[in-house]
Amino acid sequence: MEKRKVIIIGSGLGGLSTAVILAKSGFKVTVFEKEKQIGGCLQCFKRGNAKFETGMHFLGSAKEGQTLDKILNFLEVKKDLKLFGLDPTGYEIISFRGQKYKFASQKEPFINQMCEYFPSERYNLEKYFSLIEEITQASPLHSLQYSGPDIQTNMKYRFESVNSVLDNIFSDDLIKEVLVGNMPLYAAQKDKTPFSTHAYVMNFYNADSSRIVGGSDSIAFSMKKTIEKYGGEVFASSSVTDIVCQDLKSTGVIVNDSEFYPSDYVISDLHPASTVKLIGKPIRPAFRNRINTLPQTPGVFSIYVEFKGNTMPYMNYNFYGYNKENTVWDCEKYTLNSWPECFLYMHFCQIENPKYAHTGVILAYMRFSEVEKWSGTHVGNRGKDYENFKKLKAEKLLETVEKQVPGLRNCIKNYYTSTPLTYLDYTGTKDGSMYGVAKDVNLGPACRIPHRTRVSNVFQAGQNVNAHGMLGVLVGTVITCSELLTPRKMFELIN
Numbered sequence: 001m002e003k004r005k006v007i008i009i010g011s012g013l014g015g016l017s018t019a020v021i022l023a024k025s026g027f028k029v030t031v032f033e034k035e036k037q038i039g040g041c042l043q044c045f046k047r048g049n050a051k052f053e054t055g056m057h058f059l060g061s062a063k064e065g066q067t068l069d070k071i072l073n074f075l076e077v078k079k080d081l082k083l084f085g086l087d088p089t090g091y092e093i094i095s096f097r098g099q100k101y102k103f104a105s106q107k108e109p110f111i112n113q114m115c116e117y118f119p120s121e122r123y124n125l126e127k128y129f130s131l132i133e134e135i136t137q138a139s140p141l142h143s144l145q146y147s148g149p150d151i152q153t154n155m156k157y158r159f160e161s162v163n164s165v166l167d168n169i170f171s172d173d174l175i176k177e178v179l180v181g182n183m184p185l186y187a188a189q190k191d192k193t194p195f196s197t198h199a200y201v202m203n204f205y206n207a208d209s210s211r212i213v214g215g216s217d218s219i220a221f222s223m224k225k226t227i228e229k230y231g232g233e234v235f236a237s238s239s240v241t242d243i244v245c246q247d248l249k250s251t252g253v254i255v256n257d258s259e260f261y262p263s264d265y266v267i268s269d270l271h272p273a274s275t276v277k278l279i280g281k282p283i284r285p286a287f288r289n290r291i292n293t294l295p296q297t298p299g300v301f302s303i304y305v306e307f308k309g310n311t312m313p314y315m316n317y318n319f320y321g322y323n324k325e326n327t328v329w330d331c332e333k334y335t336l337n338s339w340p341e342c343f344l345y346m347h348f349c350q351i352e353n354p355k356y357a358h359t360g361v362i363l364a365y366m367r368f369s370e371v372e373k374w375s376g377t378h379v380g381n382r383g384k385d386y387e388n389f390k391k392l393k394a395e396k397l398l399e400t401v402e403k404q405v406p407g408l409r410n411c412i413k414n415y416y417t418s419t420p421l422t423y424l425d426y427t428g429t430k431d432g433s434m435y436g437v438a439k440d441v442n443l444g445p446a447c448r449i450p451h452r453t454r455v456s457n458v459f460q461a462g463q464n465v466n467a468h469g470m471l472g473v474l475v476g477t478v479i480t481c482s483e484l485l486t487p488r489k490m491f492e493l494i495n
């Protein structure tokens with residue numbers, strides 16, 4: 001019998017993982033990627049012999065038997081992946097009001113470490129962490145247990161903001177700030193971001209945190225190999241320019257404005273604004289308008305740093321620095337003078353257990369409006385004023401980081417920069433946003449992106465369907481693949 005054909009648009013984590021699962025389940029899968037390099041945010045780039053990750057810098061829950069480990073094994077990625085654990089006594093360091101706070105791995109060490117800073121908060125910390133566990137367990141997709149989901153818990157914390165739940169648990173103001181000090185990981189916004197997002201991120205990284213030795217592109221290359229092993233194909237430099245529909249059914253896609261590829265199903269790993277544009281007419285104007293006006297997570301300005309040989313000791317943790325005293329919230333609302341209000345600084349792990357760092361990255365929020373005037377230009381050809389803009393921003397950011405990491409500049413051999421425009425070019429994410437559509441408790445289900453579309457055989461995958469990040473995207477993949485398989489089958493396969 002002829003295999004049913006699935007075309008997947010985009011080779012980000014969402015597209016490739018969907019392709020692996022469907023190829024393993026007997027579908028004939030073809031992935032089209034517009035860029036020369038596959039992977040989307042899994043891509044790395046090289047300057048000389050310095051290698052840089054662009055969007056996936058550390059993973060959680062990947063120790064044997066943990067949630068991500070199970071999924072990565074099923075995707076046949078784990079065997080190709082070398083991980084190097086971040087420091088379990090402090091995988092995150094939050095630098096706020098002149099004090100450094102460590103997040104330790106695992107529940108008890110985390111609470112004990114926090115109690116060193118906040119000795120009277122043990123009871124509340126226990127309550128906080130138990131709530132995180134309860135929320136994660138209530139989601140069968142995060143716990144990978146196919147049982148009746150606890151819908152009440154699942155829904156409640158999707159519609160309560162991070163800060164309001166913390167306000168209910170803690171009375172000490174400082175601990176509430178510290179516990180969300182790693183918020184650039186999920187671009188949290190006060191009164192908007194659901195507590196469930198915070199809970200999933202905290203649980204995921206607290207179980208175990210590690211870097212990908214050699215770079216995140218190894219995940220993309222591994223999945224491509226597996227797709228091909230099961231008879232699928234992955235084509236780079238192949239931009240899908242139309243999803244062809246007859247009535248409310250797709251017959252296939254057009255690639256690079258020229259060739260038609262027929263298929264039984266189409267799955268889009270793109271930002272939903274791009275997907276509705278490719279589908280065209282069958283999407284109702286009201287739905288298109290809703291998708292196009294959803295709030296986006298902020299964009300990011302990045303400095304990719306190459307260090308002079310053996311000068312910068314390898315930092316086996318992530319460093320979050322705040323350049324203001326009052327609160328860790330609202331850094332995305334910076335003014336031109338106050339920027340950067342916070343930053344995230346990390347080292348890449350090119351070899352296992354490195355003594356010195358060879359490369360690293362510094363990230364700070366940047367709104368699209370700052371670079372909008374250069375939209376329509378392309379990487380490498382945006383003109384002198386754009387280069388000057390980036391240089392000024394880089395110097396300001398380095399100056400801010402240097403205050404908290406003295407001696408940084410002396411160790412830098414070269415640096416390179418990117419802006420939200422770079423992400424827009426390389427991934428197509430709307431406004432170059434870091435994590436796609438922003439979740440907002442006030443908008444309720446209106447900011448949730450369905451994995452189905454009005455066209456019966458076109459589905460969506462990727463960070464906008466469920467959540468961003470390694471686990472968020474893979475959970476979305478399970479939801480999307482369940483349409484073509486069944487949810488129970490998916491659980492059986494993964495477990």
Ligand SMILES: Cc1cc2nc3c(=O)[nH]c(=O)nc-3n(C[C@H](O)[C@H](O)[C@H](O)COP(=O)(O)OP(=O)(O)OC[C@H]3O[C@@H](n4cnc5c(N)ncnc54)[C@H](O)[C@@H]3O)c2cc1C
Pocket residue numbers: 009010011012013014015032033034035038039040041042054055056057058059238239240241269270274300363426427428429433434435461462463464467468469470471473
């Ligand atoms: C700066 C940064 C740091 C991050 N750090 C981490 C981290 O440490 N840990 C973590 O878990 N997550 C991290 N994330 C989040 C994570 O990288 C993303 O959530 C995830 O990789 C997104 O995958 P995706 O498949 O949804 O989309 P993408 O990676 O954006 O992939 C979409 C793909 O579709 C392609 N495409 C677009 N249009 C077309 C078209 N018309 N035809 C064909 N192809 C097309 C794009 O070129 C792209 O390759 C980070 C993200 C950023 C931006």
